Amino acid sequence: MTWGECAESRGVGPVDTKLAERNCCESACDSAAAVSLDQQALCLNHFLLRCYTKLEAVDPRGQKSREERVDLASMRAFIEECSHKALEVSLQLENLTNLERARLLDILLWASELFLVLRAPRVALEETSVFSGTHRAKHAASRRS
Numbered sequence: 001m002t003w004g005e006c007a008e009s010r011g012v013g014p015v016d017t018k019l020a021e022r023n024c025c026e027s028a029c030d031s032a033a034a035v036s037l038d039q040q041a042l043c044l045n046h047f048l049l050r051c052y053t054k055l056e057a058v059d060p061r062g063q064k065s066r067e068e069r070v071d072l073a074s075m076r077a078f079i080e081e082c083s084h085k086a087l088e089v090s091l092q093l094e095n096l097t098n099l100e101r102a103r104l105l106d107i108l109l110w111a112s113e114l115f116l117v118l119r120a121p122r123v124a125l126e127e128t129s130v131f132s133g134t135h136r137a138k139h140a141a142s143r144r145s
Contacts, residue, residue, distance in 0.1 A: 035089050037081065044089065044100060051082050051107045059114060076118060083111035 022033045024043035031043035037050055056062060058075045086107040090096070096104070 034093060035085050037085055038078075044093070044096075047085070047089065048100070048103050048107070051086065054078060055082065055107065055110050055114065059110075060117060072118060076115075079111045079114050079118075083108055086111070 022041045023029070024031045024033055024046050025040045026042065026046045029043060029046060031045070033041035034044040035042055035047050037047055042050060058078065086104045090101065090104045090108075
């Protein structure tokens with residue numbers, strides 16, 4: 001059974017079977033693409049890195065002051081795509097290590113937190129100010145591992 005057939009048999013919807021035939025779009029990476037994000041084919045490691053980088057960039061809890069205007073619609077769209085793709089990867093790829101599974105779960109949890117933060121920013125920012133420093137430190141540590 002192929003990767004796409006396996007995913008479809010699990011009921012996760014249609015899968016881009018051509019993705020498995022492509023390489024990661026990151027320069028100097030010869031790994032096979034595992035998922036697409038922002039319309040770019042990425043291997044699992046580059047997908048995880050890109051998710052962490054972009055989630056950190058859009059997380060208002062880690063920023064002292066935001067001077068530039070933020071497009072909430074595009075932030076929400078990215079967070080939704082990121083969480084959807086992380087779930088898709090976790091259900092479709094069979095040979096994930098425990099560390100990869102943990103990082104995918106971490107991305108899902110972080111994205112769900114950001115959905116809440118973006119729905120009620122004033123309340124969430126006040127309540128999570130203590131949490132955010134610890135949470136960012138955990139993310140930084142998990143990316144270095």
